[in-house]
Amino acid sequence: MLVAAALHLVLPTDYRAAPRWLVPSAVITLLTVLIVGDPGRIDRRRTWLRVVTSLLIAAITTANLFAAGRLVAEILTNNKLYANNATGLLETGGVIWATNIITFGLWYWDLDRGGAAARAHRPFANPAFVFPEMQHGGFGPPDWVPVYVDYLSLAFWTATAFSPTDVSAIKPWAKLLMMTQAAVSLVVVGLVIARAINILS
Numbered sequence: 594m595l596v597a598a599a600l601h602l603v604l605p606t607d608y609r610a611a612p613r614w615l616v617p618s619a620v621i622t623l624l625t626v627l628i629v630g631d632p633g634r635i636d637r638r639r640t641w642l643r644v645v646t647s648l649l650i651a652a653i654t655t656a657n658l659f660a661a662g663r664l665v666a667e668i669l670t671n672n673k674l675y676a677n678n679a680t681g682l683l684e685t686g687g688v689i690w691a692t693n694i695i696t697f698g699l700w701y702w703d704l705d706r707g708g709a710a711a712r713a714h715r716p717f718a719n720p721a722f723v724f725p726e727m728q729h730g731g732f733g734p735p736d737w738v739p740v741y742v743d744y745l746s747l748a749f750w751t752a753t754a755f756s757p758t759d760v761s762a763i764k765p766w767a768k769l770l771m772m773t774q775a776a777v778s779l780v781v782v783g784l785v786i787a788r789a790i791n792i793l794s
Contacts, residue, residue: 594620597653597695600688601660608660608685616656623649636713643708650699657692661781664689668784679792686785690752690778697774698748702741704766712738721764722747752778 598620601609610616626645631637664685667675675682705721706712716738724743726733750758755775762768 594624594649594653594699597657597692597699600692600695601653601656604660604688605681605685608663608689610656610659616652619652620649623652631710634713635709638710638714642710643703646703646708650696650703653692654696654700657689657696658777660685661689661693661777665780665784668788675788675792677792679789682785682789682792686781686789690781693774693777693781694745694748694752697751697770698741698745700770701744701747701767704770705739705744721762721767723761723763725759748774751775752782755779 598617601616602613606613623645627642627649630639630642630645675685701722702709706716706719711718716736720727722739722744724739726737726739747757747760750756750760751771751774755778757771762771
């Protein structure tokens, strides 16, 4: 979450939520509330903790979608910000794309099996994603449960390959979330690369 907030800060001014300190302050405040409310291992099952977690991820997601929307609008309207700066365009697109991966990884992590606290109590109940380790017992311990890096990997491949690759989404909300992430990534990557090639040529 802190990495996503830091990435937001390196965006050009026009792509950041105003004022500049708004998103980082919101992230740090909500993250502090979460740590105080559930220190150490994330295992306290409280409704307000889930709400704060969702608000935190939603704040980062909204800020990034705002930046993506501004970038797409500038490319489609032939704005002069990146008229002759392919490097700057690629850097901004890369930051938005990387933040997209982090935020959707957080959504998958927060929503699968009722969230991290629910997984701490009932780790195998009601999965939304089927990972390879769940299908092939020989590749992991019998009590294997996905952690954030597994959801981050899922988000990375969804944004890169525009498909679930080795992880299957089996809940409707999970499929829709992956479709949304892939669509955002496809639009940002496609338009940024096409515009950068146009500038360089």
